[in-house]
Amino acid sequence: MRSKKLKSWNDAVAESIKFGFSDESIANLIGELADLVDSHISTMIIYSKDAKPYWPFKSRMSEREWKSLSLRYRNGAYLLDPYYHLSEGKYEGVFCLKDNVPDEFNETEFYRVFYEAVDVVDEMCAIIQLSDDISAIVSVCRVDSQSVYETWAFDYMYSCYSILDVIVKKWWYEKQKDRFDKTVSFGPQLGCALDNFGSSLLTPRETQVARLLLEGHSVKAQAKILNIGAETIKSYKKSLYQKLDIRSQSELFNVFIEALKIYDPDKSLDPLSTYL
Numbered sequence: 413m414r415s416k417k418l419k420s421w422n423d424a425v426a427e428s429i430k431f432g433f434s435d436e437s438i439a440n441l442i443g444e445l446a447d448l449v450d451s452h453i454s455t456m457i458i459y460s461k462d463a464k465p466y467w468p469f470k471s472r473m474s475e476r477e478w479k480s481l482s483l484r485y486r487n488g489a490y491l492l493d494p495y496y497h498l499s500e501g502k503y504e505g506v507f508c509l510k511d512n513v514p515d516e517f518n519e520t521e522f523y524r525v526f527y528e529a530v531d532v533v534d535e536m537c538a539i540i541q542l543s544d545d546i547s548a549i550v551s552v553c554r555v556d557s558q559s560v561y562e563t564w565a566f567d568y569m570y571s572c573y574s575i576l577d578v579i580v581k582k583w584w585y586e587k588q589k590d591r592f593d594k595t596v597s598f599g600p601q602l603g604c605a606l607d608n609f610g611s612s613l614l615t616p617r618e619t620q621v622a623r624l625l626l627e628g629h630s631v632k633a634q635a636k637i638l639n640i641g642a643e644t645i646k647s648y649k650k651s652l653y654q655k656l657d658i659r660s661q662s663e664l665f666n667v668f669i670e671a672l673k674i675y676d677p678d679k680s681l682d683p684l685s686t687y688l
Contacts (some may be wrong), residue, residue: 441576
């Protein structure tokens, strides 16, 4: 059975080369990669500096997938995506979700909205750097009653990476970068929004704690990152919750997303300064 899926993947590679790296052939290639590692969902997302995320093949996405990758994600929630942070850090290769998230990521509102609510069990992503400012992630997900990815699945995806990397880069070159710039570079720059979220209202430490809370770091992990005591972290957390008139990480996430809707970095780097 696996050999048949591997042949389908190889056929998709040949098709991409034969048909000049068209959108259709690349979308088919990604679909075959997902099938090879027993995944129900697959997609590609393009990240670019000063632009919102772009889905070249969103018309091929399932209704469930599109709901999980909704306007809330494109309008700012992606700033909390661990794979986005990896791509921003210029990482390349194949990465598993469990190995690249904070210790309480599964307790965050981001996880609840973009994973749990649509029954995503596990995710792997291939990160490809297209240029200094643009990167692509090819994501495959298991859902519902499927198990988390086994070692063999990661090994298959890892083995396919070098081919995927070359083909996606060639596809992007053929698409021409300026077309992406004209089509997708809309809306405000959000790159500094997370770094400065709350800075006009909170103390510097409270601002740091707010970001770590949004990303899913536990009190213990925050204390280690900031090199201060756990009780001090709890005190900062209580204070920032009082100042923002919220009671939970879920409410903090919602305030962050709502603030981004009216964010104007030309007026203030802090999204909250306009929102509150």
